[in-house]
Amino acid sequence: MSATNYISAFCRISSGKVNVNHSIMFADENEESSAAFIKSVYKHYQINYPKFYKMDKLCQLAFVTSELLLKDNKITEKYSKEDIAIVVSNSNSSLEIDTEHQKTISDKENYFPSPANFVYTLPNILIGEIAIRNLIKGENTFFIFDKFDAQFTADYVNSLLNSGKAESCIAGWVDYYEGSYDGFLYTVEKTPGVLGIEHTTEQLNNLYK
Amino acid sequence: MKSEIFIIADNIISPLGFTSEENFQHLKKMETGIKSVSGRSLSAEPVCAAVINDDKITSEFDKLNIKDQYTRLEKLFILSIADTLKQAPAVKANSSKTLIILSSTKGNIDLLGSANNNGFDKKRLTLWETGNVITKHFGNPNKALIVSNACISGVLAMIIGKRLLEQGVYENIIVSGGDILTHFVVSGFQSFKAVSNEVCKPYDASRDGISLGEACGTVILTNNSALRSPDSILIKGGASSNDANHISGPSRTGDGLSLAIEKTLHEANLKPSEIDFISGHGTATPYNDEMESQALTASELQNVPMNSLKSYFGHTLGAAGIIESIAGIHSIKNNTLIGTYNFKELGVTKPINIIKETKTQKLNNCLKTAAGFGGCNAAILFSKN
Numbered sequence: 001m002s003a004t005n006y007i008s009a010f011c012r013i014s015s016g017k018v019n020v021n022h023s024i025m026f027a028d029e030n031e032e033s034s035a036a037f038i039k040s041v042y043k044h045y046q047i048n049y050p051k052f053y054k055m056d057k058l059c060q061l062a063f064v065t066s067e068l069l070l071k072d073n074k075i076t077e078k079y080s081k082e083d084i085a086i087v088v089s090n091s092n093s094s095l096e097i098d099t100e101h102q103k104t105i106s107d108k109e110n111y112f113p114s115p116a117n118f119v120y121t122l123p124n125i126l127i128g129e130i131a132i133r134n135l136i137k138g139e140n141t142f143f144i145f146d147k148f149d150a151q152f153t154a155d156y157v158n159s160l161l162n163s164g165k166a167e168s169c170i171a172g173w174v175d176y177y178e179g180s181y182d183g184f185l186y187t188v189e190k191t192p193g194v195l196g197i198e199h200t201t202e203q204l205n206n207l208y209k
Numbered sequence: 210m211k212s213e214i215f216i217i218a219d220n221i222i223s224p225l226g227f228t229s230e231e232n233f234q235h236l237k238k239m240e241t242g243i244k245s246v247s248g249r250s251l252s253a254e255p256v257c258a259a260v261i262n263d264d265k266i267t268s269e270f271d272k273l274n275i276k277d278q279y280t281r282l283e284k285l286f287i288l289s290i291a292d293t294l295k296q297a298p299a300v301k302a303n304s305s306k307t308l309i310i311l312s313s314t315k316g317n318i319d320l321l322g323s324a325n326n327n328g329f330d331k332k333r334l335t336l337w338e339t340g341n342v343i344t345k346h347f348g349n350p351n352k353a354l355i356v357s358n359a360c361i362s363g364v365l366a367m368i369i370g371k372r373l374l375e376q377g378v379y380e381n382i383i384v385s386g387g388d389i390l391t392h393f394v395v396s397g398f399q400s401f402k403a404v405s406n407e408v409c410k411p412y413d414a415s416r417d418g419i420s421l422g423e424a425c426g427t428v429i430l431t432n433n434s435a436l437r438s439p440d441s442i443l444i445k446g447g448a449s450s451n452d453a454n455h456i457s458g459p460s461r462t463g464d465g466l467s468l469a470i471e472k473t474l475h476e477a478n479l480k481p482s483e484i485d486f487i488s489g490h491g492t493a494t495p496y497n498d499e500m501e502s503q504a505l506t507a508s509e510l511q512n513v514p515m516n517s518l519k520s521y522f523g524h525t526l527g528a529a530g531i532i533e534s535i536a537g538i539h540s541i542k543n544n545t546l547i548g549t550y551n552f553k554e555l556g557v558t559k560p561i562n563i564i565k566e567t568k569t570q571k572l573n574n575c576l577k578t579a580a581g582f583g584g585c586n587a588a589i590l591f592s593k594n
Contacts, residue, residue: 081453082468093316093336093357098393102321105396108253118397119457119582122314124358128583131451137468140451140585141365144336144355152354156369159376165448165472 005161008193010172010186010207011069013041013061020068021195034181038064045071054116055129056097058176062088062126063133065174065183073194075168075187076134085139085166086127087157088185092177093123093144126174138166148173148184150204157188158199173208184208212432214371215441215594218296219535220289223424223522224259227269228292232532233539236547237567241521243408243420251395257408259422259523260390261285279342280317280329282389285425286343290385293427294347299436300381300429303348308379310354311340312366312386313527319391343385351379360490360581361449362386363530364589367428368447374432381433386531387425394526395421401457403494409524411491411517411549412498412563414556419492422523426532442538443592445574446476452584459496459580463504466578466586470508473588479574481509484590486546486564488537488577491517492524497580502557504586510576516564520550530579534589537575541593544572 012019016028018041026044028037038060042052047067052060070076075084097120104113119125124142131140139160145152153171160166172185186207188199197203220228224242225235235242247255263281270284279287290309294302301307316336320326332338340353354373356366363386370382388394398404398421405418430444431437450472452465460466474481487510489501498517505511518533525532540547548566555563575591 082450086451091335091337095334098315098318098321101397102393105392106322111253113396113400115397115401115457118400121393121397122357122359122582124581124583124585125456127358128451128456128585131453131584132456135453137451137453137465139449140358140583141356141369141449142358144340144357145352146335146337146341149352155376156372159372163372 003162005158005188005190005199006192007195007197007199007203007207008187008189009069009073009195011065013065013183014181018068034179049133056120058094058096058174059120059126059129061176061181061183062174063129065185066130066170069185069187070134073187076136079167081135081137083138083167084136085160085169086130086136087141087153087169087171088127089143089145089173090123090175091146092175094121096177097121130170148208150208151201154199154201154204161188161190211375213443214374214430214432215437215443216428216538217431217436217441218293218429219538220292220427221424221532221535222261222285222289223532224261225521227288229535229539233536236521236536237545239548239550239567241408241550243422243523251390251392252399256395257405257420258390259420261423280333281319282317282387283339283342285387286385287346289425289427290347290383293383293429297429305350306380307349308351308354308373308382309344309349310356310366310370310382310384311343312356312362312531313388314357314359314362315388315394318393319389322392359583359585360526360529361579361585361587362527364534364577364579364587365449367444367531367534368449368587368589370430371444371447374430380431382430383427384430384531385425385427386528388423388526388528390421390423405493408551409493409520410551411493411519412555412557413552414554416493416495416498416556418494420519420523422525424522424525424528424532426528426535428531428535439594440542441594442541443594445590445592446473447589448472449585449587452586454584456584457582459500463500463507465584466501466504466580467507469586469588470504470578473590477590479590483574484510484513484576485572485574487513487515488533488575489515489517490578490580491519493519499557502559502561505561506559511559511561514546514562514564516547516549534577534591537577538591541572541575541591545569
């Protein structure tokens, strides 16, 4: 069970920067708000996916991070869709849109709950959005931690690959709450890929600083 | 050779009772926990739902003689876990070899709608803090693992518990799933026009939506064969999948659920013909139940007796997978198939075999399935020891 797996690529979107495989690809010079920054990344890369505008901010962040991760790292062409897993975690679940939904039901005189908001009040919807975009059908799980848990994530994802439950995995951390955002997604494969970083707790902690 | 993983204790807290035994007795007699509820600030209009009596929670919790303040959901987690630990005295909650996994979709979301978070710190809204509160209460040294994956959370939490036990880091894992009924959740499903005005009717021709509910359920899993008894139930397999189709509607073909079922049977090394019954998801929405009939037929399980317990417990979200699995486990132990309350006439296009009335029959293998928002599906297989 000690086979080596690799982080073959990663994308981090946080603090006004887009970092793909250690290159800062795009940075915000105008100190835009978090939501505006994510939209400007979407536009900068000319991603064409109208559903993006229906998503809540958490899913928009996850979606853009996954698009840049997979742009030049087409794991969906390398592996069968049933053999790609998605394992993501965060700290604040869907509290950003939860708060929006709560506002629509707190006042009896101004009561307007909407299915368009309510459907996003579950953190794993962001996994669904990535799965739909890339037609990925394998194992999927959303965990909640106080902060990114490199050890659990490395151990759990490695066990999925080593036990044959997945051939490849999109893993990471996507959190959005009260203007703070942090998207970090990476691909794990049994072969080194672009980056060839061993998928261990130490390497993951180095990458996610 | 992988170690075998089995369940040695279980508890259900629902409107039908505060132990698995109490709940199972009501299921056997086909008595539902759903009724018309008004005046509990869930909804402007009366709504059909399965609600746990507040006074009962308070009186049960008072028996534990606990001084600290806990939220409604935390009280349910504590009561449910405490009952399972009583059944398995060899399992030490304060051991580093014991892990707690919690499954919940919305956690303490009721605090969001109450003034000043009901006196609790704001971080109490996060599920990881709920985990901290529960591990602290039981003196468990490990950080709780939190699974929040819509309506498959409970099944998935048990699958993950099994996988972690197979790796041997832990000896025992307490898996507890809970969600409470709130204005937040009721208003959301009502905005989807997904809530039935009556007790829901799974798989029935006249089904018209879900009934919501609240519950908490706990199982203790172990890889320690010394704790095994003839009554222990084996978990032989489990898998999750995604439809990759739509975030709030199930796939029309059921291929995602079918994939999870086939991976589960493969791991369990069982053929479809060896499955004695299926505990379905059966939310009683037109699309979900139809999808299940497609998926089961594709997996050659259309003739296997099947029920849904949503018309007893309501849809209990993060608790559903666990409490419905426990009911399935008690069905195996008692060789008793539970009839599907409110099911009269099949209303899905594939001829699946829905159990109408409770009956006794020799049972060895139970397949539990679940599906949820985000296109997720899961299946798990339980067997007699």
